[in-house]
Structures are given as structure tokens and as C-alpha cells.
Amino acid sequence: MKNLNQILLEEKTPMYIFDLRILEDRIKYLRSHLPENIELCYAIKANTFILESISGLVERLEICSPGEYRICSYLNLPSKQFVISGVNKEKGFIEELISSEQPAGCYTAESAAQFEMLRCSAAGNKKRIDILLRLTSGNQFGMDEGEIENIIKKYRDDLYVNLKGLQYFSGTQKTSLKKLSREIKYADAFIEKIKIKYGFDFEEFEFGPGLPAVYFDKAEYDEKAFLKGFSELLGSMGFGGKITLELGRSIAACCGTYFTQVVDTKCNCGENYALVDGGMHQIVYYGQFMAMKKPEIHLIDPRQGECKEWNICGSLCTANDILVKKISLPDLKAGDILAFCDTGAYSMTEGISLFLSRDLPKIILFDGRKYTTVRQRFDTYILNTPKNY
Numbered sequence: 327m328k329n330l331n332q333i334l335l336e337e338k339t340p341m342y343i344f345d346l347r348i349l350e351d352r353i354k355y356l357r358s359h360l361p362e363n364i365e366l367c368y369a370i371k372a373n374t375f376i377l378e379s380i381s382g383l384v385e386r387l388e389i390c391s392p393g394e395y396r397i398c399s400y401l402n403l404p405s406k407q408f409v410i411s412g413v414n415k416e417k418g419f420i421e422e423l424i425s426s427e428q429p430a431g432c433y434t435a436e437s438a439a440q441f442e443m444l445r446c447s448a449a450g451n452k453k454r455i456d457i458l459l460r461l462t463s464g465n466q467f468g469m470d471e472g473e474i475e476n477i478i479k480k481y482r483d484d485l486y487v488n489l490k491g492l493q494y495f496s497g498t499q500k501t502s503l504k505k506l507s508r509e510i511k512y513a514d515a516f517i518e519k520i521k522i523k524y525g526f527d528f529e530e531f532e533f534g535p536g537l538p539a540v541y542f543d544k545a546e547y548d549e550k551a552f553l554k555g556f557s558e559l560l561g562s563m564g565f566g567g568k569i570t571l572e573l574g575r576s577i578a579a580c581c582g583t584y585f586t587q588v589v590d591t592k593c594n595c596g597e598n599y600a601l602v603d604g605g606m607h608q609i610v611y612y613g614q615f616m617a618m619k620k621p622e623i624h625l626i627d628p629r630q631g632e633c634k635e636w637n638i639c640g641s642l643c644t645a646n647d648i649l650v651k652k653i654s655l656p657d658l659k660a661g662d663i664l665a666f667c668d669t670g671a672y673s674m675t676e677g678i679s680l681f682l683s684r685d686l687p688k689i690i691l692f693d694g695r696k697y698t699t700v701r702q703r704f705d706t707y708i709l710n711t712p713k714n715y
């Protein structure tokens with residue numbers, strides 16, 4: 327079995343490794359610190375490379391685009407697990423799904439028109455579908471209370487749509503229990519209002535709490551206490567139906583490491599710079615404004631000696647391409663490999679990958695025994711040219 331050092335010697339950086347054991351442990355950890363009857367829905371936008379492993383570890387997968395759906399169906403994941411979400415549900419795509427022999431588990435409705443499209447497609451195919459009505463948090467997503475009430479009044483006994491539940495998501499990386507408390511109370515009160523006003527009970531509440539991944543200042547965050555507080559909030563809800571938590575970042579972040587190699591070093595006007603072969607087009611830490619905060623970074627094969635303050639910069643032609651400023655590391659030289667931790671969520675999908683036509687990084691999965699390459703480095707120049715290749 328090859329070890330990490332061999333892999334790093336043989337493979338070219340930049341590269342991601344996703345550790346599937348860490349992923350599994352993370353889900354166990356979350357489950358053991360959340361109320362027992364909670365189900366988990368993984369928002370696959372966070373990282374699609376870990377889907378084969380995660381599918382067996384969570385109850386549901388949230389899919390927001392035809393592309394995400396194609397990945398899941400290519401992997402033969404059970405379609406009953408899918409909730410088809412997103413503000414732009416193309417008619418042809420919805421028709422394909424609803425008419426399919428392997429229908430999705432449920433759909434969210436983000437607007438009255440989207441609801442109508444789903445209902446018409448279900449009726450046209452003589453199929454009954456489950457729908458989660460998305461309540462807005464005051465932006466372009468979901469519907470306001472009045473719109474949801476109109477749908478309930480009109481379609482609560484419809485032959486083709488089952489108004490199964492309410493969905494609510496207001497943003498990511500929330501570290502405030504106060505904010506979560508306000509959101510939970512708001513959704514709970516709305517569910518109660520619907521019950522009193524229309525005698526209508528939602529079966530399910532699918533809630534995206536945006537639980538945080540801790541990238542910086544780890545010692546200052548007590549995750550156990552946070553999850554305990556969050557669980558108490560869920561437990562205090564009047565709603566007695568099924569609760570599903572839609573999570574991405576807090577599940578996947580910790581399983582990923584991004585490896586990038588120093589290609590040059592210099593001291594400009596008294597500041598030390600290490601240029602690496604990766605960059606901000608491939609790695610994103612939420613909240614890392616101006617590279618001021620310090621994520622966990624390791625030098626592979628660290629050596630003895632005095633540390634210096636380094637600015638780690640990527641390969642793009644922009645002064646913004648700084649991964650971290652003033653981090654204390656030994657005397658770096660070309661060829662050194664840096665490992666950026668907690669990069670399992672969003673990083674490799676959120677970056678501005680086409681800028682400068684640099685290759686997309688290689689992706690490797692590690693299951694505790696072996697390393698499996700699931701994507702080779704990928705040329706992007708073919709996507710950035712006016713010619714057909």
C-alpha cells in the first residue's frame with residue numbers, strides 16, 4: 327500500500343485528497359450530537375466526489391441542477407434519495423425526472439410558477455409527487471408566507487401533488503445560536519399558523535441550518551456545546567413531524583486536504599513570498615477575506631530551523647491571489663509541498679477555475695487502505711478557446 331509521501335512524490339500538485347474515513351467519522355459525530363430522530367440530507371454542491379461513500383451514510387441527497395443529477399444517476403445512486411431543489415428547474419429536466427421509471431424522492435417548489443410546472447408534469451404523467459414548499463428567508467429563494475398559503479388552500483387535496491413539507495434555508499456558516507433560534511422559532515410559528523388557519527399539518531420540516539465548518543481559531547470554538555444548544559432548539563419546536571437537516575459544509579469540509587507545491591520564493595521590500603502552483607481559483611475558505619485569517623496548513627516533511635512569516639500566493643495574474651498572509655513556516659524553497667486542511671467542502675467547486683486556463687487539480691479518494699484517483703488533472707484551455715478542438 328502506498329503512503330501519502332509516495333503519492334505526493336508520484337503525483338503532480340495541485341491535488342485534492344478526500345479521506346472517506348474522516349467523512350464517515352464526521353457523520354457519526356454529527357449524528358451522535360444531534361437529536362436521535364433527525365434525518366440528514368447532504369447538499370451535494372458541497373462536494374460531488376464523495377457521493378458514492380456518502381450516499382449510504384445519509385437519508386437524502388439534495389440536487390440543484392441537471393448536472394448534479396447526471397452525476398448521481400451516473401453513479402447509480404438510489405433516486406428515492408434525491409430531493410430536486412434549486413431556483414431554476416428546467417421544464418425538460420423536470421419532465422424527464424417525473425416520467426422516469428426511477429422517480430426522485432421529492433421536489434422543492436421555490437415559486438408559484440415552479441409549483442405549477444411540477445404539478446402539471448405530475449398530472450400529465452399521472453404520477454403523484456411529494457413536494458416541499460420552500461419558505462423564503464427574504465431573498466430570491468423560496469416563497470413568502472402568503473404564496474405558500476395560497477398553494478395550501480388550493481392544492482392540499484390534489485391528486486398529483488402531496489404537500490409533504492416545508493423547506494427553509496437562509497445561509498451558510500452560521501456560528502450564532504441566537505440566529506438559529508430566531509430561524510427555528512420563525513419556521514415553527516409558521517407551521518403552527520398553517521395548522522390553526524387551515525387544519526393542515528406538514529409531515530416534514532427540511533431545514534438547512536448552515537452549520538459551520540471551523541477553518542480558523544479552532545481552539546475558540548466548542549462544537550459539542552454548539553451542537554447541544556442547536557439540538558435543544560430543535561427539541562423545543564412545537565412541530566412534531568420529521569425533521570431533516572440539509573447540510574453540506576459541516577459534513578464535508580474536514581475530509582479534504584489540498585496539496586500545492588512551492589514554485590518560487592522571494593523577498594520583496596522586506597516581505598517573504600512563496601508562490602505555489604495552486605491558487606484562489608482552486609481553494610476557498612469561507613470568511614477568508616484578504617487572506618487575513620490563518621487556516622490549518624502543514625508543510626510536508628517539515629525541517630528544523632527558524633520559522634519566518636510567509637505570504638503564500640497562487641499562480642494567477644492578480645494581486646488578490648493570496649492564500650494566506652504572514653503565516654509562520656520554516657524557510658520555504660521550491661518543491662516544498664503545503665497541505666491546506668479542511669478543504670472538503672466547496673473549495674474545488676467554488677473557485678474561479680477557468681481563470682488563466684490552468685489545469686483543474688487532480689482528485690484522489692483515500693479509504694484508509696488505498697488511494698484512488700477519481701479525476702486526473704484536467705486541461706481547461708479547451709473550455710476557454712474560440713476554436714473547436
Ligand SMILES: Cc1ncc(COP(=O)(O)O)c(C=O)c1O
Pocket residue numbers: 369372388411495497498499534535536537572573574575576
Ligand atoms: C438550499 C440549500 N440547502 C443546503 C445548503 C448547504 O449549506 P451548508 O453547506 O452551509 O450546510 C445550501 C447551500 O448553499 C443550500 O442552498
